[in-house]
Amino acid sequence: MAKISLGRRSSTLADSEWLMTDSQNDPLSAISNMLDIISLSLFVSGIALIIAAIIGVPLGAMLALRQVIFKKIIMLIIYTGMGLPPVVVGLVVYIFLSREGALGWLGWLFTPSAMITAQVIIALPLVVGLTASAVENVNPELRLQIRSLGATPNQAMWTILSEARAGVVAAIVAAFGGIISEVGAVMLVGGNIEGSTRVLTTAIVLETRKGDFGLALSLGGVLLTLTLITNFFLLNLNKRK
Amino acid sequence: MKSSSSKTVLVMGVILTVLSACATPTPAPTPVPPPQKMRLATTTSTADSGLLDNILPDFEKKFNAKVDTVAVGTGQAIELGVKGDVDVVLVHARSSEDKFVADGYGINRLDVMYNDFVLVGPKEDPAKVKDVAAAKDAFTAISKASATFVSRGDNSGTHTKEKSVWTAAQITPTKDMSWYLSIGQGMGETLLFSNEKKAYTLTDRGTWLAQQSKLPNLIIVVGGSTIAENKDKGLLNPYGVIPVNPAKHPGVNFDLATKFAQWITSAETQKKIGDYGKDKFGQALFYPSR
Amino acid sequence: MQRLYKTLTPLFQLSRIRHNYNGRFVLDIDDLTIQRGELFAIVGPSGAGKSTLLRLLNFLESASAGAIRYKEHPTPPLDLTRQITTVFQHPILLHRTVRENVDYGLRLRDQRDPKRVDEIIARVGLAAFAASAADSLSGGERQRIALARALILNPEVLLLDEPTANLDPHNVSLIESIIREENEQRGITIVLVTHNIFQAKRLAARVGLLLNGKLIEVGAAKEFFENPKDERTKKFVDGELIY
Numbered sequence: 001m002a003k004i005s006l007g008r009r010s011s012t013l014a015d016s017e018w019l020m021t022d023s024q025n026d027p028l029s030a031i032s033n034m035l036d037i038i039s040l041s042l043f044v045s046g047i048a049l050i051i052a053a054i055i056g057v058p059l060g061a062m063l064a065l066r067q068v069i070f071k072k073i074i075m076l077i078i079y080t081g082m083g084l085p086p087v088v089v090g091l092v093v094y095i096f097l098s099r100e101g102a103l104g105w106l107g108w109l110f111t112p113s114a115m116i117t118a119q120v121i122i123a124l125p126l127v128v129g130l131t132a133s134a135v136e137n138v139n140p141e142l143r144l145q146i147r148s149l150g151a152t153p154n155q156a157m158w159t160i161l162s163e164a165r166a167g168v169v170a171a172i173v174a175a176f177g178g179i180i181s182e183v184g185a186v187m188l189v190g191g192n193i194e195g196s197t198r199v200l201t202t203a204i205v206l207e208t209r210k211g212d213f214g215l216a217l218s219l220g221g222v223l224l225t226l227t228l229i230t231n232f233f234l235l236n237l238n239k240r241k
Numbered sequence: 242m243k244s245s246s247s248k249t250v251l252v253m254g255v256i257l258t259v260l261s262a263c264a265t266p267t268p269a270p271t272p273v274p275p276p277q278k279m280r281l282a283t284t285t286s287t288a289d290s291g292l293l294d295n296i297l298p299d300f301e302k303k304f305n306a307k308v309d310t311v312a313v314g315t316g317q318a319i320e321l322g323v324k325g326d327v328d329v330v331l332v333h334a335r336s337s338e339d340k341f342v343a344d345g346y347g348i349n350r351l352d353v354m355y356n357d358f359v360l361v362g363p364k365e366d367p368a369k370v371k372d373v374a375a376a377k378d379a380f381t382a383i384s385k386a387s388a389t390f391v392s393r394g395d396n397s398g399t400h401t402k403e404k405s406v407w408t409a410a411q412i413t414p415t416k417d418m419s420w421y422l423s424i425g426q427g428m429g430e431t432l433l434f435s436n437e438k439k440a441y442t443l444t445d446r447g448t449w450l451a452q453q454s455k456l457p458n459l460i461i462v463v464g465g466s467t468i469a470e471n472k473d474k475g476l477l478n479p480y481g482v483i484p485v486n487p488a489k490h491p492g493v494n495f496d497l498a499t500k501f502a503q504w505i506t507s508a509e510t511q512k513k514i515g516d517y518g519k520d521k522f523g524q525a526l527f528y529p530s531r
Numbered sequence: 532m533q534r535l536y537k538t539l540t541p542l543f544q545l546s547r548i549r550h551n552y553n554g555r556f557v558l559d560i561d562d563l564t565i566q567r568g569e570l571f572a573i574v575g576p577s578g579a580g581k582s583t584l585l586r587l588l589n590f591l592e593s594a595s596a597g598a599i600r601y602k603e604h605p606t607p608p609l610d611l612t613r614q615i616t617t618v619f620q621h622p623i624l625l626h627r628t629v630r631e632n633v634d635y636g637l638r639l640r641d642q643r644d645p646k647r648v649d650e651i652i653a654r655v656g657l658a659a660f661a662a663s664a665a666d667s668l669s670g671g672e673r674q675r676i677a678l679a680r681a682l683i684l685n686p687e688v689l690l691l692d693e694p695t696a697n698l699d700p701h702n703v704s705l706i707e708s709i710i711r712e713e714n715e716q717r718g719i720t721i722v723l724v725t726h727n728i729f730q731a732k733r734l735a736a737r738v739g740l741l742l743n744g745k746l747i748e749v750g751a752a753k754e755f756f757e758n759p760k761d762e763r764t765k766k767f768v769d770g771e772l773i774y
Contacts, residue, residue, distance in 0.1 A: 098437055099437060109437065110434070110437075110438070139623055141619075141621070141623050142623045144586070144591055144619075145617070145619055145622065145623050146635070147591055148589050148591060148615075148616055148617040148619075148690075149616055149635060149636040149639065149680065149681070149684070150609075150612075150613040150616065150636055150639050150640060150684065151639050152609065152639075155639055159625070159635075162625070163625060163626055187426070191422075191424050191426075191434055192424050192425045192426055193416075193422045193423065193424050194394055194416040194422075194423035194424070194425065195416030195417065195423075196416075196422075198425065202425070203425075205425075206394070206395055206425035206426075208317065209313060209314030209316065209317050209395050209397075209425075209427075210314055210316035210317065210395055210396045211314070211315075211316030211317040211318075211319055211320030211321075211323075211396075212316065213320065
């Protein structure tokens with residue numbers, strides 16, 4: 001669906017630069033751009049968070065509750081993973097997903113799928129590590145007592161997770177904050193393509209580069225507000241249960 | 242036990258410091274004042290070309306100066322000048338430069354040099370634009386073929402040039418066109434992206450030459466192999482140097498900035514600019530304005 | 532009322548149990564049978580291994596050596612082990628309401644019975660707190676919830692580990708009366724661990740003395756207290772063993 005605009009244009013290039021209609025000057029398309037960016041940010045980080053939570057919370061609980069061989073080494077790896085620079089994760093994902101990479105055939109590079117992948121990897125150590133820590137802080141006697149009430153090891157794990165829910169919610173909140181504010185990895189694997197992989201953080205970098213500090217700050221404000229609202233809901237989940 | 246040994250260390254430290262202070266250095270023939278600092282804002286592509294690393298030491302020596310180069314996007318470079326965070330601006334976006342001066346933030350603009358843009362694209366050349374003379378005709382063909390085209394999308398000099406070519410071709414690409422990708426990044430990243438996607442993109446020749454070895458999937462399709470061979474005069478890219486107006490920002494080093502502008506347009510420096518790149522790339526990256 | 536068991540049916544059979552814990556040996560029981568429907572008390576000083584024994588009976592742990600058979604099964608499946616439940620000395624409740632704590636065990640078994648839940652809560656005297664947060668209750672009230680959450684499961688075996696050790700007399704007598712009721716009217720087999728000889732005297736039909744992991748003497752309550760066979764039992768009953 002090509003949009004071709006015919007019209008009189010001045011022949012000299014200098015003048016035509018002046019006459020060039022920039023889509024940013026049109027308020028309606030600016031708003032629609034902004035909405036695209038916001039919804040993509042929420043979509044990418046939301047999906048990544050859900051995947052990381054589904055995998056990471058039970059994993060963290062199992063790590064804390066079961067007799068795992070090499071538990072100390074695994075915890076070391078997880079704690080290191082929590083401090084891993086996100087841009088390094090992005091770089092590795094980029095290498096795997098690029099044309100010559102092992103997973104290049106997936107065709108995910110420069111699509112939201114790649115961004116979600118990178119963000120899941122960034123979020124996972126946070127979710128696993130902080131969940132394990134929260135579960136470890138639950139009274140170990142509890143496990144014995146609920147098992148005596150007939151809980152299977154699986155049922156016991158979910159009950160203990162529920163008791164540790166404050167810490168589990170904190171883990172999820174931390175992970176969300178980490179990935180929605182991340183810029184290096186999503187820039188690398190997403191490409192900041194207008195209309196398909198541009199999110200709030202990469203848009204902020206772009207507007208700053210363009211010298212439009214005012215717009216960059218507004219985008220930053222939107223990002224903060226989104227995080228605030230999301231955390232409000234997440235923390236309420238804690239109370240309602 | 243512990244406190245007495247740390248006391249010893251403290252005393253030794255004090256003695257050593259006093260001794261070294263007393264030691265008289267070999268007296269210099271004349272006292273040299275510390276170098277003056279000058280902050281220069283320029284674009285990432287200019288910095289990436291390596292030209293400044295090559296010629297600035299000469300300026301620093303001649304004028305006992307230390308130049309801090311801030312390389313950012315064109316828009317941001319101008320903005321730094323508007324804010325007075327730098328003393329002088331060196332960019333290649335004529336309309337933005339003119340506005341910068343017209344608004345009173347810059348003063349005494351001088352032409353420095355020019356290089357050119359080339360259209361690069363995949364070896365397979367799906368839009369069949371190789372060796373087309375005019376960029377606008379190539380752009381038209383790319384649009385008709387819906388071949389993937391990558392735009393810097395960041396209001397940089399390159400982006401501004403790209404937009405002017407689309408205008409000349411009477412086409413307005415938008416993000417809704419799936420073949421047109423606006424990625425809002427610097428020239429280096431844009432080239433790597435285009436290499437990965439096997440897409441067309443407009444680039445300045447300097448960055449292309451510097452990055453070529455990392456871009457195995459791309460070749461120059463419009464613009465020839467040297468500036469001289471570039472049949473499209475519209476692809477020429479002039480650079481301007483503009484000192485920041487001290488009337489707007491009294492704290493800027495206007496004196497040194499003016500000296501810089503004069504030095505970079507002096508015959509000697511202009512010759513150096515014209516020679517840069519010949520040994521490394523077999524051709525000059527820039528043509529001096531004089 | 533009437534004893535519901537007429538013949539002696541062994542419910543638990545322990546043979547040659549040797550149990551280690553963190554390298555320490557804690558239990559050494561050659562032979563012990565617990566009959567269906569009896570109220571059996573295990574007494575002895577602290578650290579004698581009584582709690583460990585209860586954990587083994589509830590199949591929460593496996594003995595390092597030896598076998599425990601429940602209804603002839605050395606490794607009973609889930610539906611059988613779910614017939615046994617324990618009330619601990621320090622109950623740990625969930626951060627939920629009293630009601631949710633009591634019906635927790637039912638939900639584990641995919642069952643619902645809100646009417647019975649409220650009945651049991653009333654029976655332990657906590658009807659007024661049914662909707663309150665369990666965390667807000669006192670020690671005695673928490674123990675009553677622990678009892679309620681165990682009883683609602685209709686267990687065949689109720690194991691009690693010092694259930695009234697930290698409670699005031701009112702709570703002690705309330706819990707003891709419920710224990711007695713469950714045993715006499717419903718025929719629940721009860722194993723009660725206590726260091727309170729008087730409680731054992733009040734409730735038990737049979738008593739065993741556990742000392743340093745070994746069962747010194749097991750006998751009918753009357754004989755145990757009035758005419759013990761072992762010298763150490765006599766000392767314990769007379770209150771001479773200091774712990």
